[in-house]
Amino acid sequence: MALEGKRVLLVIGGGIAAYKSLELIRRLKERGVLVRVIMTRAAQEFITPLSVGAIVGERAFTDLFDPASEFDIGHIRLAREPDFIVVAPATADLIAKMAGGHADDLASTVLLATDKRVLIAPAMNPVMWEHPATRRNFAQVLADGILVIGPNQGEMAERGEAGPGRMAEPDEIIAAIEASLSALPDKNALSGKRVLVTSGPTHEPIDPVRFLTNRSSGRQGHAVARAAARAGAEVVLVSGPVELPDPTGVKTVHVETAAEMLAAAEAALPVDAAICAAAVADWRSSETSPQKLKKENGKAVTLSLVENPDVLATLARHKRRPRLVVGFAAETEKILDHARAKLKAKGCDWILANDVSPASGVLGGPSNTIHLVTAEGVESWPTQSKQSIADGLVSRIAAALNAAGARK
Ligand code: CTP
Numbered sequence: 001m002a003l004e005g006k007r008v009l010l011v012i013g014g015g016i017a018a019y020k021s022l023e024l025i026r027r028l029k030e031r032g033v034l035v036r037v038i039m040t041r042a043a044q045e046f047i048t049p050l051s052v053g054a055i056v057g058e059r060a061f062t063d064l065f066d067p068a069s070e071f072d073i074g075h076i077r078l079a080r081e082p083d084f085i086v087v088a089p090a091t092a093d094l095i096a097k098m099a100g101g102h103a104d105d106l107a108s109t110v111l112l113a114t115d116k117r118v119l120i121a122p123a124m125n126p127v128m129w130e131h132p133a134t135r136r137n138f139a140q141v142l143a144d145g146i147l148v149i150g151p152n153q154g155e156m157a158e159r160g161e162a163g164p165g166r167m168a169e170p171d172e173i174i175a176a177i178e179a180s181l182s183a184l185p186d187k188n189a190l191s192g193k194r195v196l197v198t199s200g201p202t203h204e205p206i207d208p209v210r211f212l213t214n215r216s217s218g219r220q221g222h223a224v225a226r227a228a229a230r231a232g233a234e235v236v237l238v239s240g241p242v243e244l245p246d247p248t249g250v251k252t253v254h255v256e257t258a259a260e261m262l263a264a265a266e267a268a269l270p271v272d273a274a275i276c277a278a279a280v281a282d283w284r285s286s287e288t289s290p291q292k293l294k295k296e297n298g299k300a301v302t303l304s305l306v307e308n309p310d311v312l313a314t315l316a317r318h319k320r321r322p323r324l325v326v327g328f329a330a331e332t333e334k335i336l337d338h339a340r341a342k343l344k345a346k347g348c349d350w351i352l353a354n355d356v357s358p359a360s361g362v363l364g365g366p367s368n369t370i371h372l373v374t375a376e377g378v379e380s381w382p383t384q385s386k387q388s389i390a391d392g393l394v395s396r397i398a399a400a401l402n403a404a405g406a407r408k
Helices: 018-030 049-056 067-072 075-080 092-100 106-113 126-130 132-143 170-183 219-230 258-267 311-316 335-346 386-407
Strands: 007-012 034-039 084-090 118-122 152-155 162-166 194-199 234-239 251-254 273-276 283-285 305-307 324-331 350-355 370-374 377-380
Touching (some): 007 018, 018 049, 018 084, 018 170, 034 106, 075 106, 084 092, 084 106, 084 170, 092 118, 118 170, 126 162, 132 219, 170 386, 194 219, 194 258, 219 386, 258 311, 273 311, 273 386, 311 335, 324 335, 324 386, 335 370
Parallel strands (some): 084 118, 194 234, 194 273, 234 251, 273 324, 324 350
Antiparallel strands (some): 152 162, 283 305, 370 377
């Protein structure tokens, strides 16, 4: 995708990697990108607004309460006008401010006031990167749909220090901007469409205090719901128990079990598209004890399990079948063979096969590698964030629904 003519707002945080942002600006400009820059106070300790301004071709914005810029541009315009926002370097402090929703300087205020996609390129000392506070804040910004590139492993500016924390290189950041912008659905790509998304695990009770479940976080499904809503769809998200906030602009129905998930999904019909991203428990206990089960002197306990209804397969064969039914498949080997078999067995239109082998680093990580399997063939997507995959999927869904609509 050509970046030419796109408006990118670059927020430069205060880290030694700020010097690489000058190179980033230069390369973006070479590609015809219209760059505008905000510098935090700390960034100005590393590079000057003068040198940034000279490369950008206009002044760098630095102050929230700057009468000149509030009259000519203003922080709301800075937040709304760009097509895309990049934070590079994203310091521990800036990530913390984003996670907490702070707005005490121009950079954090603009980041809070924007409705545009934001990509961060973290850069900090490895000990700061691995600190529990940074881990918490980073998890929060990911859950909020922020895109991430890096950090890379390597030597730090401090002598003898190495590890994760080096800012991604300018070319890597530009590739990530390009991938995210090309995945981005048009603002009204799904307006007038109803979309159903299932997400999260299910809990299958054994007794009043115990249940069977799995490790699904719901992040991918929630990202799909958020992306569909941003593209103008009316979205019903049927979610098992997760620790994520309900996405804004989405009707979220909370369920516990597979049976409840199926009932809620059927109640949402008719819809134009259904995306089943939930990790539904395959089995439930055939009996649920009304009282807590007690130990009996070391006696072995046998649980009898029965298979749960398959939400995806039921929707795909429903008399009110959505025009497009999409499933996910988590595989550790023979990814494409298994995905093709699943496509047939479930009767759905597309399967997004997800490589969760330990080597892929997907489990617990922010990014994902997807192969889109359809009756026509397989398309492998570059490794990218779960939010960016959601954007790409929503763009594809919009294209398919609009083409199907045109045929009618
Ligand atoms: N699915 C569902 N209802 C179920 C089981 C699965 O809707 N009871 C959906 C999931 O939401 C996902 C797809 O089916 O879209 C995954 O299929 P599944 O057969 O469960 O595959 P895996 O989870 O990958 O497990 P396995 O490889 O063990 O079959």
